[in-house]
Amino acid sequence: MQKTIYISPIMDTFIDSYLKNKNFSNQTHYFLGHFKSATKYRILLKFDLSSLPKNCNIINAKLTLFCIRNDYMEQENTFSIHPITKNWNYKNVNYLNQPKYDKSRKIQTKINCHLWEPISWDITEYAREWLKNPRKNFGIMIKAENEKDKASLLGLCSQRHNNKDWRPKLEITFTIKEKREIYLKPIPKIAIVTPQFFEWDGNRCLFGGGERYLIDLAKLLQKLGYEVDVFQPSIYEEWERIYKGIKIKGIGNPGFHQDFFIRLNKMFYQITKNYDYHIYFNMDVTYPHVFPNSICISHGIWWDSSERQWWRSKLWYSRLFQSINAVDLLVSVDTNTINWLNAVNPNLKCKKVYIPNYVDLETFKPSKTEPINKKYIKILYPRRLHPGRGWTVCKNVAVELVNEYDNIIFSFAGRGDKQSEKHMKIFASKHPRIEYTWYEMNEMYKAYKDADIVLIPSLYSEGTSLSLLEGMACGKPIIAGLVGGLTDLIIHGYNGYLIEINKENLKNAIIKLINNPELRKDMGKNARKISEHFSKKIWEERWKKIILQQFPIN
Numbered sequence: 001m002q003k004t005i006y007i008s009p010i011m012d013t014f015i016d017s018y019l020k021n022k023n024f025s026n027q028t029h030y031f032l033g034h035f036k037s038a039t040k041y042r043i044l045l046k047f048d049l050s051s052l053p054k055n056c057n058i059i060n061a062k063l064t065l066f067c068i069r070n071d072y073m074e075q076e077n078t079f080s081i082h083p084i085t086k087n088w089n090y091k092n093v094n095y096l097n098q099p100k101y102d103k104s105r106k107i108q109t110k111i112n113c114h115l116w117e118p119i120s121w122d123i124t125e126y127a128r129e130w131l132k133n134p135r136k137n138f139g140i141m142i143k144a145e146n147e148k149d150k151a152s153l154l155g156l157c158s159q160r161h162n163n164k165d166w167r168p169k170l171e172i173t174f175t176i177k178e179k180r181e182i183y184l185k186p187i188p189k190i191a192i193v194t195p196q197f198f199e200w201d202g203n204r205c206l207f208g209g210g211e212r213y214l215i216d217l218a219k220l221l222q223k224l225g226y227e228v229d230v231f232q233p234s235i236y237e238e239w240e241r242i243y244k245g246i247k248i249k250g251i252g253n254p255g256f257h258q259d260f261f262i263r264l265n266k267m268f269y270q271i272t273k274n275y276d277y278h279i280y281f282n283m284d285v286t287y288p289h290v291f292p293n294s295i296c297i298s299h300g301i302w303w304d305s306s307e308r309q310w311w312r313s314k315l316w317y318s319r320l321f322q323s324i325n326a327v328d329l330l331v332s333v334d335t336n337t338i339n340w341l342n343a344v345n346p347n348l349k350c351k352k353v354y355i356p357n358y359v360d361l362e363t364f365k366p367s368k369t370e371p372i373n374k375k376y377i378k379i380l381y382p383r384r385l386h387p388g389r390g391w392t393v394c395k396n397v398a399v400e401l402v403n404e405y406d407n408i409i410f411s412f413a414g415r416g417d418k419q420s421e422k423h424m425k426i427f428a429s430k431h432p433r434i435e436y437t438w439y440e441m442n443e444m445y446k447a448y449k450d451a452d453i454v455l456i457p458s459l460y461s462e463g464t465s466l467s468l469l470e471g472m473a474c475g476k477p478i479i480a481g482l483v484g485g486l487t488d489l490i491i492h493g494y495n496g497y498l499i500e501i502n503k504e505n506l507k508n509a510i511i512k513l514i515n516n517p518e519l520r521k522d523m524g525k526n527a528r529k530i531s532e533h534f535s536k537k538i539w540e541e542r543w544k545k546i547i548l549q550q551f552p553i554n
Contacts, residue, residue: 005171014044029156061122085138088139108121197232207415280297334356359531456471472530473527
């Protein structure tokens with residue numbers, strides 16, 4: 001099995017022939033070369049290879065330094081690396097007491113116009129010797145090959161530079177000798193923690209996009225050969241449920257504080273230590289503890305409104321960045337989240353990958369035949385009953401439109417909490433041609449069957465909506481909010497409209513489509529074409545690649 005690791009130096013500094021007695025171990029940079037044919041600069045580095053397996057075979061060892069200054073770019077200069085042969089201390093070393101080095105052995109690289117880019121040396125032979133005999137690892141000295149009559153000056157970033165990506169590093173690729181014994185390893189176990197699948201009393205599932213995503217991901221993991229358990233908050237008492245072959249456990253009070261499920265996180269950390277791998281289904285369940293080699297899923301930015309006063313506070317930022325920084329891999333369903341993280345905190349260590357949401361193209365597809373002499377134009381809101389999803393503004397627009405147009409039906413198809421569902425039933429009963437229903441996960445395709453226009457009027461807290469993708473796959477024109485990951489899916493005027501959601505904008509966009517059946521038809525065809533790039537099969541292949549890399553099964 002081949003692996004690659006990156007090692008930082010345990011000692012690093014440079015020495016100066018002009019300031020012979022001075023130690024430079026606290027500098028954020030090194031100088032290297034021969035300045036004006038007078039001052040010599042040399043770099044001293046030492047790397048500890050004890051983190052490598054003793055039985056490994058080093059294939060390649062590449063030393064990389066980042067160049068931020070080059071005074072003689074018009075000429076080619078050669079720089080050599082020599083093995084140091086005596087002990088030294090980076091805190092007190094200077095030009096006068098510098099350690100001895102082996103002049104007969106050297107690894108060279110040629111530098112000319114390098115600037116604001118990394119410089120590399122292949123020091124594989126040295127690394128192999130250090131691994132074989134750590135006692136002979138005294139580090140390396142880097143110097144200009146010609147220190148007598150040729151000027152050459154470089155500035156390079158040290159271990160103390162603010163930009164972590166520019167610090168010196170030793171990249172080692174190695175293989176591990178595999179044991180010949182054949183044995184069967186137990187099925188690897190994956191623990192997933194989520195803020196909610198069932199309501200916290202364990203009696204009801206909300207059947208939203210997030211819940212469907214969780215089940216589809218768990219099913220994929222099982223198909224790949226993993227055992228999967230899901231953990232979520234519970235109230236009153238702990239409970240255990242089975243949903244479509246997935247075990248879901250309620251493990252107690254969530255300890256919610258300013259967006260983060262702190263007690264849930266701590267309980268998950270305690271009771272799943274014997275699991276092989278861990279997935280944090282939302283970013284808000286990652287604080288304060290994160291398992292090594294874990295995956296976190298971002299379903300979109302949820303703090304892009306003024307709904308809660310603590311959003312974007314100093315404490316909130318601190319918790320978010322601490323937890324995300326501890327995650328090994330962040331899978332984001334949209335580009336919006338990745339762009340925001342890169343802009344606000346570019347030094348986050350976690351790897352980021354974009355895997356957009358998906359749709360089952362065999363289940364969600366256009367009707368084979370169009371209804372003849374259809375009496376009504378049906379406008380569908382296939383979302384959870386939540387203000388952030390645009391539910392409230394949709395209701396207001398629905399009331400006005402059914403009063404102004406006698407040829408439309410407004411359909412709300414989605415679940416909410418018990419109060420919201422009760423309200424929606426009463427609301428629909430009071431307004432002719434406004435209807436309310438909801439579907440089980442495996443029957444959601446029925447909602448789109450006779451719809452003519454699909455609304456995804458999110459105000460905030462949105463990724464790449466499953467409902468939007470389902471509507472597109474069914475060949476429906478979409479009206480969507482200009483928010484979150486929806487901009488990854490809609491090309492304004494091609495497969496739908498992207499608008500800033502308010503009552504006037506939403507109403508006007510709907511009226512345009514009501515009055516233009518050909519536009520509805522063209523947008524619907526385009527929507528289906530785009531949806532084919534977000535198929536469930538593509539999503540599964542992307543996830544499969546990530547899972548097998550991140551969570552080795554053998």
